[in-house]
Amino acid sequence: MSSAISRRELLKMLAFLSAGAAASAWTTARFLPASLSNLSGKPNIIFIVTDTTSATNLSLYGYPRKTTPQLEKLAERSTVYHSHYSGGSFTTAGTATLLTGMYPWRHRAINQMGLVDRDLIRDNMFDLIGNEYYRFAFTQNMAADVLLGQFYRDIDQHLATTSFSIRPDILMGTRFRDGAVAYNTYDDFLFDMKNGMSGSLLLGWAYKTLHIRKEYSYRYGYSSSYPLGLPIQKGVSMAFMNEEVYEGVKSEVSALWKQHSPFFAYFHLWSPHEPYHPSKSFMNLFNKDNYKPVEKPMAPMDQRMSQSDLNIQRLYYDRYIANADYEIGTLLDFIEHAGLFENSYVIYTSDHGQMHERGILGHVTPYLYEPLIHIPLMISAPRQTVRKDVYSPTSSTDVLPTLVKLASREMPPESTGRILPGLGGVEDIERAIFTIEAKTNSAFAPLTKTTIAMIKGGYKLIYYKGYKAADDVFEMYNLSEDAEEMQNLIPKNPSNLASLKDELLQNLADANRPFIKK
Amino acid sequence: LNSVEWKPYMKNRIPSIQEIIPVYAVVSFIIYGWTSVMFFWKLPSYSDFLTPAEIFGALSYSVFTNLIESLILISGLLCLYALLPPRYFRNTFTAFGSIATTIFLVSIMLYQRHYANARLDYTSGIRFWAIVTMIAILLFIFVTAKINFVRTAIVSIADRMVIFLYIFIPLSVICVLDVIIRNLG
Numbered sequence: 001m002s003s004a005i006s007r008r009e010l011l012k013m014l015a016f017l018s019a020g021a022a023a024s025a026w027t028t029a030r031f032l033p034a035s036l037s038n039l040s041g042k043p044n045i046i047f048i049v050t051d052t053t054s055a056t057n058l059s060l061y062g063y064p065r066k067t068t069p070q071l072e073k074l075a076e077r078s079t080v081y082h083s084h085y086s087g088g089s090f091t092t093a094g095t096a097t098l099l100t101g102m103y104p105w106r107h108r109a110i111n112q113m114g115l116v117d118r119d120l121i122r123d124n125m126f127d128l129i130g131n132e133y134y135r136f137a138f139t140q141n142m143a144a145d146v147l148l149g150q151f152y153r154d155i156d157q158h159l160a161t162t163s164f165s166i167r168p169d170i171l172m173g174t175r176f177r178d179g180a181v182a183y184n185t186y187d188d189f190l191f192d193m194k195n196g197m198s199g200s201l202l203l204g205w206a207y208k209t210l211h212i213r214k215e216y217s218y219r220y221g222y223s224s225s226y227p228l229g230l231p232i233q234k235g236v237s238m239a240f241m242n243e244e245v246y247e248g249v250k251s252e253v254s255a256l257w258k259q260h261s262p263f264f265a266y267f268h269l270w271s272p273h274e275p276y277h278p279s280k281s282f283m284n285l286f287n288k289d290n291y292k293p294v295e296k297p298m299a300p301m302d303q304r305m306s307q308s309d310l311n312i313q314r315l316y317y318d319r320y321i322a323n324a325d326y327e328i329g330t331l332l333d334f335i336e337h338a339g340l341f342e343n344s345y346v347i348y349t350s351d352h353g354q355m356h357e358r359g360i361l362g363h364v365t366p367y368l369y370e371p372l373i374h375i376p377l378m379i380s381a382p383r384q385t386v387r388k389d390v391y392s393p394t395s396s397t398d399v400l401p402t403l404v405k406l407a408s409r410e411m412p413p414e415s416t417g418r419i420l421p422g423l424g425g426v427e428d429i430e431r432a433i434f435t436i437e438a439k440t441n442s443a444f445a446p447l448t449k450t451t452i453a454m455i456k457g458g459y460k461l462i463y464y465k466g467y468k469a470a471d472d473v474f475e476m477y478n479l480s481e482d483a484e485e486m487q488n489l490i491p492k493n494p495s496n497l498a499s500l501k502d503e504l505l506q507n508l509a510d511a512n513r514p515f516i517k518k
Numbered sequence: 519l520n521s522v523e524w525k526p527y528m529k530n531r532i533p534s535i536q537e538i539i540p541v542y543a544v545v546s547f548i549i550y551g552w553t554s555v556m557f558f559w560k561l562p563s564y565s566d567f568l569t570p571a572e573i574f575g576a577l578s579y580s581v582f583t584n585l586i587e588s589l590i591l592i593s594g595l596l597c598l599y600a601l602l603p604p605r606y607f608r609n610t611f612t613a614f615g616s617i618a619t620t621i622f623l624v625s626i627m628l629y630q631r632h633y634a635n636a637r638l639d640y641t642s643g644i645r646f647w648a649i650v651t652m653i654a655i656l657l658f659i660f661v662t663a664k665i666n667f668v669r670t671a672i673v674s675i676a677d678r679m680v681i682f683l684y685i686f687i688p689l690s691v692i693c694v695l696d697v698i699i700r701n702l703g
Contacts, residue, residue, distance in 0.1 A: 118566050150567040176579075177701045181572050185579040189560055190553070195637065197630040199560070199580060201552040202587045205626050212640045219638070 054353030070329030101400030164248030
């Protein structure tokens with residue numbers, strides 16, 4: 001008996017196999033989560049930014065109070081960066097650095113609520129990561145949202161800042177097909193809830209009046225779960241509950257996982273930004289724990305809050321960090337149960353830190369001490385099970401080039417940042433890292449009123465320029481021996497001071513050159 | 519009221535179209551004008567991150583909203599007029615309507631300006647504002663009713679405002695069409 005297949009039988013078999021393959025592909029696409037039918041093979045990227053989170057207050061980095069048990073769990077499967085610095089000291093400058101991979105003196109988002117230079121808008125995180133990714137963005141911070149607004153052409157889904165907050169979802173943005181323009185017009189202009197006047201005289205005023213009356217009751221009507229009132233974003237009408245926000249984030253991640261793959265999701269969440277309003281479960285945390293922060297000399301140019309008041313504020317900040325950490329933990333559990341750690345990078349960082357020392361509370365200050373610019377960074381790679389620690393200095397300018405590499409794309413040649421060690425880059429202790437503060441300097445002029453911090457070779461050089469109380473003044477600290485920055489080395493005139501000064505001033509001159517009128 | 523009585527009743531209480539148009543012109547001038555000024559404040563930032571087509575889109579949504587606002591206000595005024603006793607207000611719609619809406623809208627401007635940075639205290643002065651605005655409207659209506667010259671001047675200014683409707687109405691039509699086209703499909 002012959003085993004040969006006739007031509008007719010072969011054609012039948014091929015037709016059957018093709019139909020089977022087509023049906024299988026359709027079924028996969030239709031019924032399986034997009035992540036499981038991801039044919040490009042690129043990993044998803046879940047990018048979590050918590051606002052105003054100083055690495056110096058995280059137990060993850062050795063802080064005596066146990067503020068971040070959940071992040072420590074994540075660290076066990078991540079690369080942890082121990083000397084990571086933000087490019088700026090407040091949301092606009094810090095976030096713009098993160099999203100463009102450039103220092104503030106280049107991207108020029110140096111003022112509060114400022115914008116990235118129009119000519120540089122194209123080189124943003126969402127564009128560079130490529131349209132093979134479904135790109136999602138959500139921030140609760142209005143200053144960061146203004147920046148996302150600049151990049152909206154490269155974002156496939158952009159949630160309004162008020163999503164998951166007590167204020168109902170955006171007013172008009174989703175009611176129209178061209179959401180970005182409608183959102184800009186209605187939510188950011190005609191019915192603007194921020195400080196200032198609304199673009200619509202009658203309806204804008206009526207909306208604001210009615211809503212703020214409602215918000216008042218929301219903010220003070222939750223004392224059983226939030227004894228200090230609901231978390232709020234000062235300056236805009238946004239009160240929220242962290243548990244609701246993180247539930248919203250989970251639902252968005254779930255939707256992205258089911259519908260889009262690969263996806264890039266950027267979440268920039270408000271807590272633990274001040275005012276510190278932890279929920280009731282965290283209100284008694286660290287009570288009478290006898291922790292006494294190091295008392296440091298008063299900084300002459302800023303607020304002069306007493307040490308005891310600062311310690312009280314620090315206690316609330318630490319509680320609020322613990323509260324945010326708990327919620328991050330629930331999000332990480334969700335990611336774990338969904339199996340997303342298998343095929344996703346999970347990145348955690350902040351935009352800038354926070355001061356509770358030297359008489360200063362907050363981050364709107366000309367100073368650039370460690371609590372303000374030393375921020376957390378952790379990256380968990382797909383299927384990573386072992387912790388890696390990187391101690392060499394890294395900058396928030398490095399995050400974008402690293403992401404672009406993870407997405408198998410190329411960075412523009414003029415990029416400032418480097419690929420992070422542990423993810424393709426190499427450790428370089430002799431590299432200079434900068435943080436730039438110039439919020440009162442014009443964005444269109446050379447930096448003449450500014451503070452610049454340069455970290456290099458274990459040293460930190462801080463340069464104050466243009467302030468009444470400090471013009472052309474330097475401070476220098478040996479971070480490896482004096483992490484608390486107690487001993488200014490300038491009077492001792494260390495041997496490397498001149499070369500560090502030259503390097504800092506040269507970089508400033510280079511940054512200023514395009515803005516100097518001929 | 520049965521259907522036979524309804525028509526003359528309303529005829530007596532709803533002003534003629536010739537009286538309504540100048541008031542609508544005053545309302546439009548203030549409402550469209552406010553948004554235009556605010557829009558020009560926004561324009562430099564829009565030009566930084568929106569294309570010209572998108573900026574026109576923002577203008578279309580703004581003008582579309584202004585149209586709705588102005589229609590709501592004039593409708594509200596007509597409803598109020600229909601409820602008030604006609605013997606006191608016959609043939610006075612242009613003068614009284616213009617002065618009342620102007621004071622009302624200007625008072626909102628002042629309110630918005632005064633409480634621009636008030637945040638949660640935004641509504642703290644709302645009762646005081648409502649009382650003062652009401653008194654101001656009544657006072658000016660009284661003055662308008664008593665002083666013939668004032669009434670004539672207001673009517674004459676309102677009549678001249680009608681010229682702006684030749685800009686606002688075609689602009690509104692274009693912008694409404696743009697909003698419709700943008701949201702088709």
